[in-house]
Amino acid sequence: MDLAQRPPYSTVDFKALAKADPDFKQTWQACSGKLDFQDPSTLQVLSKAILKVDFGLELSVPDDRLCPPIPNRWNYVSWIQGLLDSTAPSYSNKYDPEREATGLDIGTGASGIYALLCMKSRSNWTMCATDIDKISFGSAAANFAKNNLLSRTKMLHTTPSMPLIPLEALGTQQLDFTLCNPPFFTDSTEMERSLSGTGKATGPNAICTGSSNEMVCSGGDLGFVTRIVEESLVLRDKVTWYSSMLGKLSSAKAIVELLKSHGITNWAVGVLDPGTKTGTKRWVVAWSFGDARPRNSIARPPGGSFPHELLPFPTSYNISLPSSMIGSAAIDKLNDQLSTLDLVWKWHTATATGVGEASENVWGRAYRRAYERRKREGQVEMHANTFDKKAKLAFRITVIQLAGEIVLEWLRGDDQVLWESFCGCVHRWFKQT
Missing domain, CATH: 3.30.310 (TATA-Binding Protein)
Structure with a gap:
């Protein structure tokens, strides 16, 4: 399958994956086909198998850092690709293998997963990647090197006082897009309640191995993405499309309201629902100070999955x-x-x-x-x-x-x-x- 046009995940065929990957086959057979998604080692083996079989990528993540569920991550990257393809200057509305693009993964994490998937699936894309955590930064660099993608990556070890989009420090004048998987929780108590399933009808789909740097920040996902919006009001068209994942529907709604309050009229909303036991529904909001309009299927999720009054005007x-x-x-x-x-x-x-x-x-x-x-x-x-x-x-x-x-x-x-x-x-x- 052409990775550049690979569709989003709606499910994962574990049986087929076991046939294709020997390590995952051992795990699959040991649990008699009933994967324990609360077991960190199982999630590591699963993520590595999906990356290897579906994308030809190798992955290594420290035990005390977030091991990314691949379907959700790929669905975000696929959505970004559709956003850029449908707003191409050529009006082609389709994948152009010759088109070059540069993106920024804000807080790339120990896996560097978004940058890896972007560069592996689009040969003319380059990536910038930042992180404030020294261990995660080194791990991500090792993953880029392991997959022969380090030369297409510009990395920057940031500090909390630096901008989230540090164009000057990166030596970059212009970006085509940003991606971000922000810390979702406001504090450790909120994180523990969420990950334990407290107050929810069902428990979490899978265990989370993320560190506090990866999972917690002041204001949670809403506070973090609000900072991105505020920086975008200064940078404006120096980035063609700003975007971030959000862990809560309430946060996604609040970000759209914030964009509207600042007079931003060009935004897009995506819903990430990988349909697998290792995935959780997430939301993506992207916005632009340019006038290129994405197609409806990208900017307006179907089925009432997002409030109609907060969707962009139909295109x-x-x-x-x-x-x-x-x-x-x-x-x-x-x-x-x-x-x-x-x-x-x-x-x-x-x-x-x-x-x-x-x-x-x-x-x-x-x-x-x-x-x-x-x-x-x-x-x-x-x-x-x-x-x-x-x-x-x-x-x-x-x-x-x-x-x-x-x-x-x-x-x-x-x-x-x-x-x-x-x-x-x-x-x-x-x-x-």
């Missing part, structure tokens, strides 16, 4: 085609209408998809009248048929003949009203037919 709009428009008629209508507007439009016949950019509301009645007058007077300059980074709206339109519908996607822009106006305009073209 997809579907239009059902009238019976008279089934077939090539819809494509002809679309191209005919768009060709009369003062915008850049490129149609790709093979995929029945087009991408366009507009500098303003060029479909409005007043603008169209002025535009037609300028054309008659010979004052209109022809578009160079190239996309402009200063455009206020970029969009994709796909005609899906079998479904009898047109799908509009918001690719770039920070004007929600402009996007809605364009959707209404295209809808009217087909409603009036």
Whole structure:
């Protein structure tokens, strides 16, 4: 399987894993197929087996440091990949093997797992990795070296007084993304209550071997990610996408509210649910000061798993085609209408998809009248048929003949009203037919 496009985990086939990995096979047979997820050695063997079999990675973690459940970690990395792919400057909305990206793993931990997975699955990605814990820092460096990835990693041993995103200390001007698995608990008492299952209907899925540095900080996950938000307000577009995992739904909701309070209108929410006994549901919130808009499937988790009022504005709009428009008629209508507007439009016949950019509301009645007058007077300059980074709206339109519908996607822009106006305009073209 191509690691660059490996899907998220929904389950782990332990029987198949036992056949593929001799060490895990011994553990599997010793427990007669009933893994003890409260046993640290079992979790170590399982994580190492998944990494080796599914990713070709070797892992070593000290006994007193967090051994990461791989499915949840990979699902976060996979979500970040989808976020970057769907907001690519090329508007491709798919994996580009040539695209380079640099990320930062804030608090990489003893495993360095997020950086390992990012670099192993995307050959043109490089990673920065920070940690305040000396033992974890050394262990992560050893894991990068063991997997021949140290040369693609820029590491920094930080101190509590340093920024969480220390661009200057890293010697880095720009980052494409950040990842973070923050300490979830406010103090040791909260951690002990959570890990023992106190106050919960069921106990924890698996034992946690994390140290206090990895699991506890002032304010817990909400306090830690609030610091990231505050730093982002200063750094702004020096990082394309800021992101962090959160251990509690309440924390994820609070972070989105915080982003909104600061006027940030471009954010995405992900729900990580690996569906395995070693995994626990987590949430991811990402935000950007840029205007590239991620696709709905990335930014808006389905099924009511996150409060609707805290989700970003939809970036997809579907239009059902009238019976008279089934077939090539819809494509002809679309191209005919768009060709009369003062915008850049490129149609790709093979995929029945087009991408366009507009500098303003060029479909409005007043603008169209002025535009037609300028054309008659010979004052209109022809578009160079190239996309402009200063455009206020970029969009994709796909005609899906079998479904009898047109799908509009918001690719770039920070004007929600402009996007809605364009959707209404295209809808009217087909409603009036």
